Structure formats: structure tokens, C-alpha cells
Amino acid sequence: MNRRSFIKKAAMSLIGGSLIFQQNSCRRRKERPRLTFLHISDTHLQEGIPAYALVREKVDAFIDAVNSEQDFPLPDFVLHTGDMIHGEKLERLLPECLFAKQTLDRLACPWHPVVGNHEVIQREGHPQYQAAYEQVFGADRVNYAFERSGLVFILLNSSSGLASPTVNIDRIERPDKADIIDHLNRHGGDWLPAAIEKRNSWLQEVLRDTASAQKIVACHIPLISIREEEVLRQSFGFFSYKMLGDELVALLEAQQNIKAVLSGHLHLSGAVQQNRITHVVTSGFASYPCHFSRWAVYADSIEVDFYQLAPHLVTPETNIHGARRHGKDFTDDLHPTAEEYVAGNSDENHRQILLN
Numbered sequence: 047m048n049r050r051s052f053i054k055k056a057a058m059s060l061i062g063g064s065l066i067f068q069q070n071s072c073r074r075r076k077e078r079p080r081l082t083f084l085h086i087s088d089t090h091l092q093e094g095i096p097a098y099a100l101v102r103e104k105v106d107a108f109i110d111a112v113n114s115e116q117d118f119p120l121p122d123f124v125l126h127t128g129d130m131i132h133g134e135k136l137e138r139l140l141p142e143c144l145f146a147k148q149t150l151d152r153l154a155c156p157w158h159p160v161v162g163n164h165e166v167i168q169r170e171g172h173p174q175y176q177a178a179y180e181q182v183f184g185a186d187r188v189n190y191a192f193e194r195s196g197l198v199f200i201l202l203n204s205s206s207g208l209a210s211p212t213v214n215i216d217r218i219e220r221p222d223k224a225d226i227i228d229h230l231n232r233h234g235g236d237w238l239p240a241a242i243e244k245r246n247s248w249l250q251e252v253l254r255d256t257a258s259a260q261k262i263v264a265c266h267i268p269l270i271s272i273r274e275e276e277v278l279r280q281s282f283g284f285f286s287y288k289m290l291g292d293e294l295v296a297l298l299e300a301q302q303n304i305k306a307v308l309s310g311h312l313h314l315s316g317a318v319q320q321n322r323i324t325h326v327v328t329s330g331f332a333s334y335p336c337h338f339s340r341w342a343v344y345a346d347s348i349e350v351d352f353y354q355l356a357p358h359l360v361t362p363e364t365n366i367h368g369a370r371r372h373g374k375d376f377t378d379d380l381h382p383t384a385e386e387y388v389a390g391n392s393d394e395n396h397r398q399i400l401l402n
């Protein structure tokens with residue numbers, strides 16, 4: 047196997063192999079970035095027969111490629127925005143978290159986890175359901191922050207999909223209101239408002255303490271809709287195509303220097319700018335288009351590029367936004383083809399985020 051074929055710039059696959067995206071500003075730069083990191087997500091690792099095809103092979107190939115520096119120098123760290131495991135049953139959470147940690151610890155650089163809904167089966171903050179994650183990754187890795195090269199990274203547990211501790215069901219005006227009520231009945235409980243309150247209070251405190259620093263936030267469930275909202279609601283098929291409620295995004299948009307929010311969960315790739323903040327969702331490896339993103343931080347900007355795994359590890363049958371699952375493909379105004387809808391258009395495949 048050609049070692050250089052493990053991963054490729056995602057944009058190249060959208061434009062028939064043209065090299066045009068190798069000429070982006072990242073490649074033109076002469077100076078070395080002061081920091082680089084990779085954003086991965088939704089690996090849905092599990093032992094035995096996985097729910098998503100080839101997940102272990104994909105993660106192993108990714109780690110080998112990163113460690114051997116065959117496509118770019120070893121990053122400073124890797125950020126995993128959740129659904130590291132598939133889970134689904136309480137008794138599977140601990141062994142799968144252990145397996146995911148053992149697998150991802152092979153990375154030659156540090157990596158930082160974010161809680162996804164699959165790590166806790168949607169029960170954010172539930173002492174029993176969150177116990178496996180805390181035991182394996184650390185109770186101090188639920189809502190936490192760190193600083194690198196002058197940037198503050200804030201990692202949030204958004205695994206319930208709820209932005210606010212109180213959801214007023216009477217006020218919900220969405221076509222999927224019945225799904226939301228069902229979700230809250232099945233996965234909610236007394237612990238949930240307290241857990242969300244604690245997360246939001248912690249976030250406010252961190253934002254106060256780091257007021258002058260430029261910041262990047264990572265959370266599993268996107269804060270805003272990354273596609274035309276009604277289309278995404280249908281193609282994703284779950285109410286959590288974005289966080290329910292605007293409390294978190296309003297909190298961040300009130301700040302002057304939140305530069306980006308990184309998320310996963312949707313199993314598609316895209317980027318949207320809203321009120322100065324660039325929201326980037328990376329599909330991760332379980333589902334097509336099997337992307338991760340590389341972030342190169344320079345003095346004046348951050349360059350973000352999507353990469354796709356090599357063709358033998360790309361699994362079109364795992365596309366959850368297309369005809370295989372729904373009997374029809376989806377498009378919206380900015381994504382006129384099914385491929386762009388799930389893998390992002392050319393604007394999304396390379397983004398430049400200006401720093402102060």
C-alpha cells in the first residue's frame with residue numbers, strides 16, 4: 047500500500063482530483079504555524095463487529111499516518127469531539143471507553159476528549175451513566191479548559207443536547223416537538239437541570255477569567271444549524287441536529303474573542319460563520335465522508351482544512367444523510383449536490399479564521 051495514500055485533502059475529491067486546493071493560503075505561507083492540531087470526532091469505537099464499518103481500521107490508519115508524519119508534521123495535539131465509543135447500553139460504556147482510550151493513546155501526541163452522547167447514552171451529568179467516562183478519561187475531563195500558544199481551549203459537555211437547564215415544553219415551536227418530549231421523558235431526570243446549570247456556570251466563570259484571551263470552544267453537539275435548518279432536521283433525523291435552546295450560543299456571541307466552535311455528532315462536515323464565530327463540524331470516521339480537520343495557527347489567522355481518509359477506508363454506505371438511509375438524497379441552497387451536502391462545499395473545505 048502506498049503510505050502517502052492514507053489521507054488526502056478533502057477538497058480534492060470534490061473537484062475531480064484538481065490540485066487547486068493545495069495552493070490555499072496555508073500552503074503558500076513561508077512561516078511555520080505556531081500551533082497545529084487535528085480535530086477528529088465520532089469514531090464510535092467498539093470491540094467485535096462495529097455498528098459502523100471499518101471503524102477500528104480507520105482509526106488505526108489515522109493514528110499510523112499521524113505518528114509517521116507522512117502528510118504533515120506531528121500536531122501539537124488531537125481534539126476528539128465525542129462519540130469516541132458506540133455504547134448504547136450501560137454495561138458497554140466502561141469496556142468501550144477503556145478500548146477507545148487504549149486505541150487513541152497510541153497517538154504520539156497528546157489528545158483531548160469531549161463527552162459525546164454515546165459516552166453517556168444521552169444522560170449528561172447522570173452519576174451512573176457518566177461514571178465510565180470519568181473513570182477512564184478523568185472526572186476533570188468533563189468540562190475543562192487549557193491554554194496553548196496564547197489560545198484558550200474550552201471543552202464542554204453538551205451531550206444532552208440541551209443548552210439551558212430548563213426546557214419549557216409549551217414554548218417549543220418545532221416540527222419535532224413530540225421527539226423532544228419523548229427524549230426528555232426517556233433520558234431526562236432530576237439530575238439534568240443541575241448538571242446543565244453547573245456546566246453553564248462553569249463556562250461563564252471561565253469566560254470571565256479568560257476575558258482577554260482568544261478562545262476556541264469544542265463540544266459534541268453543534269450550537270447552531272450547519273445546514274439549512276429544516277433540511278438538516280430531516281436528514282439527521284434527531285432533534286439534536288443543534289443544541290436545543292440558544293443560551294450557550296448567546297453566551298459565546300456576547301464575548302468579543304471566541305474564534306471558533308468545533309463539534310461533531312452530525313456525521314457530516316461543514317462550517318458556518320455566525321456573529322464573528324466560525325462553527326466547524328467534522329464528520330469523523332464512523333460515517334461518510336470520513337473526515338478530520340487540520341488546524342494551523344499563525345500569528346494573524348487559523349487555517350482549517352478538511353482531510354478525508356484514503357479511498358479504501360472511505361465507506362459511502364455509512365452516509366446517514368442520503369438515499370441509503372432515507373430513500374432520497376438531501377441538498378440545500380449552498381449545497382446543490384448530495385456530495386456537497388454531506389462533505390461540505392469548497393468554502394467549507396478550507397476556512398481562514400482571522401485572529402486579533
Ligand SMILES: [Fe+2]
Binds near residue numbers: 088090164311312313
Ligand atoms: Fe456520532
Ligand SMILES: [Fe+2]
Binds near residue numbers: 129162266311312
Ligand atoms: Fe453524537
